[in-house]
Amino acid sequence: MGARFAADFSMPRPCVLACSAMLGLLAAVAPVHAADGAGFQPTPISTAPNRQDGLAAFAQLERVLLHPRCLNCHVPNAPLQGDFSRVHYPPVQRGADGKGVAPLQCATCHSTRNSPLQHAPPGLETDGKPGWQMPPEHMKMSWLGLKGAALCKVFREPATNGHRSLAMLEQHLVTDHLVAWGWEPGPGRALPPLDKAAFDAQVRTWIRNGAPCDATEPLRKSIGSTKAASTREVVDHLRAMAGVAGPQTDTPIPTSATSGASRSQP
Numbered sequence: 001m002g003a004r005f006a007a008d009f010s011m012p013r014p015c016v017l018a019c020s021a022m023l024g025l026l027a028a029v030a031p032v033h034a035a036d037g038a039g040f041q042p043t044p045i046s047t048a049p050n051r052q053d054g055l056a057a058f059a060q061l062e063r064v065l066l067h068p069r070c071l072n073c074h075v076p077n078a079p080l081q082g083d084f085s086r087v088h089y090p091p092v093q094r095g096a097d098g099k100g101v102a103p104l105q106c107a108t109c110h111s112t113r114n115s116p117l118q119h120a121p122p123g124l125e126t127d128g129k130p131g132w133q134m135p136p137e138h139m140k141m142s143w144l145g146l147k148g149a150a151l152c153k154v155f156r157e158p159a160t161n162g163h164r165s166l167a168m169l170e171q172h173l174v175t176d177h178l179v180a181w182g183w184e185p186g187p188g189r190a191l192p193p194l195d196k197a198a199f200d201a202q203v204r205t206w207i208r209n210g211a212p213c214d215a216t217e218p219l220r221k222s223i224g225s226t227k228a229a230s231t232r233e234v235v236d237h238l239r240a241m242a243g244v245a246g247p248q249t250d251t252p253i254p255t256s257a258t259s260g261a262s263r264s265q266p
């Protein structure tokens with residue numbers, strides 16, 4: 001979980017050296033993120049959004065968000081377990097990064113894949129390693145005890161949702177492997193009330209209709225950047241500040257295609 005760059009990224013002027021260093025850093029991290037939802041196209045907001053349709057779609061999303069397959073990690077403190085969201089046994093702690101506190105780090109028990117046995121720890125893989133974790137201490141993304149507009153706003157607002165624009169939120173919901181795990185949770189665990197395709201469709205309906213959370217607030221007019229686009233914006237911005245003329249041909253921004261190509265060169 002690296003730093004995320006919000007769409008309204010800005011940086012103080014005197015940063016030529018720092019910017020160049022950042023460019024290198026971004027070049028290094030970009031390929032990792034490129035794999036995340038490659039080919040994803042965000043849903044635009046309709047020119048004639050319908051608030052009622054948007055609210056009805058969120059009501060369907062809420063049924064999934066509050067289902068144990070999602071809620072068990074989206075809690076204020078320690079994770080919950082099972083279809084009744086009981087306290088996790090053994091008692092584990094979130095830790096600063098959401099990956100636990102030694103010796104009971106999540107990865108100690110949760111491996112890179114689900115166990116075929118009931119009541120054994122589920123697992124999944126992130127970049128070749130065990131990826132099971134909850135959101136970090138500094139942004140808990142907790143939905144416990146919330147519903148309706150209150151839940152919707154915590155879920156939608158960048159300040160509480162991991163700095164995601166609507167486009168990034170859609171990308172996460174539609175393409176993230178941790179979200180997808182909810183529909184492949186291993187034996188003995190109930191599935192969320194909508195299937196994944198229906199869930200994705202409701203995400204799109206909610207966004208297309210201005211992502212409303214209540215009956216009065218203004219509807220959203222912009223979905224903001226996707227993660228890939230905002231990374232590119234940051235890179236372009238830093239290049240401009242570092243006095244590098246763009247668009248570049250000598251040092252292309254790595255995409256899955258170009259990084260594959262550059263890796264094959266000595």
Ligand code: HEC
Nearest residue numbers: 001069070073133134135141154155160161162178179182
């Ligand atoms: C194993 C724990 C775990 C489970 C289970 C889980 N999540 Fe998450 N979720 C996370 C983590 C970790 C993050 C933070 C990721 C980040 O910001 O990079 C997150 C972030 C999110 C976010 C962005 C935050 C927000 O409030 O908008 C959404 C949306 C989300 N998850 C949806 C879901 C849904 C839907 C499910 C169930 C189908 C689910 N999650 C199940 C761990 C989990």
Ligand code: HEC
Nearest residue numbers: 069072079081082093099100104105106109119120121134
């Ligand atoms: C000592 C082993 C162990 C450790 C360490 C551990 N877990 Fe678990 N966890 C389990 C077992 C076993 C289950 C399955 C229980 C069952 O299905 O009855 C489980 C289930 C879960 C579930 C419930 C999944 C679901 O939808 O029912 C969540 C969420 C979870 N663990 C999160 C975490 C997090 C987050 C960490 C690190 C902070 C962690 N666990 C550390 C053993 C562990």
